[in-house]
C-alpha cells in the first residue's frame with residue numbers, strides 16, 4: 332500500500348503514545364533478539380535498540396516509503412522489507428512487538444498463535460492495535476464508501492472488522508502462553524487544525540481509498556467524507572477537536 336510517512340507523522344505525539352504505553356507494560360526482560368513487526372518509520376524499533384543496547388533489533392515492514400524513512404534515521408536497527416502475511420522470523424525471538432500494524436493483516440486466529448510459536452522460551456509477544464472501527468471516523472468512512480458511484484471499487488479495498496474482541500485473543504493465546512495480559516485504553520485525543528480527523532485518517536485508514544480512487548472521483552469522495560466528519564467532530568470553543576480513540580493491547584509471555 333502507498334503509505335506516506337510524512338502524512339502519518341503529522342500526529343506523531345498521539346501515534347507514539349500507545350507504543351510507549353505498550354513498552355511500559357512489558358514484563359521484566361533482557362531480550363537478546365527483538366523484532367518489530369510493521370515497524371513503519373522505525374520510531375519504536377529505535378527506542379528498543381536504545382533501551383537494550385546489546386540486543387539485535389530488526390524492523391520489518393513491506394512499505395518501501397516507510398523503510399526509506401526508517402533507513403534515513405541514525406540507529407543500529409536492521410531493517411527488512413517483507414510481507415507479514417507470510418514472513419516469520421526463523422530464529423527464536425525474545426521480544427516480538429508490533430504497534431498499530433497487525434490490524435492490516437487477516438486471519439488473526441491463525442496469525443497470533445503462529446507468532447507465539449516463533450518466541451524463545453520466556454519470550455514475549457506485545458501488540459497494540461486500534462479497535463476504533465465503530466467510531467464515527469471509521470463508520471462514516473464505510474458509509475461514504477457504500478453510498479457513491481465508487482461503492483463497487485471500494486467494497487474489496489476496505490476491511491471493516493479487522494480486530495476481534497479482546498476475549499478472542501485470550502482464547503487463541505492462553506493455551507500456548509504462560510501469561511496473557513489484555514486491556515483497552517481510550518485516548519481522548521486533542522487535535523487541532525482544519526478537520527483534523529480527516530488529516531488523521533489520510534495517514535492510515537484512508538490509504539486504501541486513496542490507492543483505489545483517483546482525480547475527481549477521489550476529490551468527491553473526500554469532500555463527502557469531510558462534510559460528515561465536520562458534523563461528527565465539531566470544533567470545541569477553544570478551537571481544538573476531540574477525537575476519542577480506542578486501542579487494544581496484548582502482552583503474552585510463553
Ligand SMILES: C[S@@+](CC[C@H](N)C(=O)[O-])C[C@H]1O[C@@H](n2cnc3c(N)ncnc32)[C@H](O)[C@@H]1O
Nearest residue numbers: 369370371392393394397414415430431432435
Ligand atoms: C499505521 S503504520 C504503524 C507503523 C509503526 N509500527 C508505528 O507505530 O509508527 C502500519 C505499518 O504496517 C505496515 N504493514 C501493513 N501491512 C503489512 C504487511 N502485510 N507486511 C508488512 N508490513 C505491513 C505498513 O507498511 C505500515 O508501515
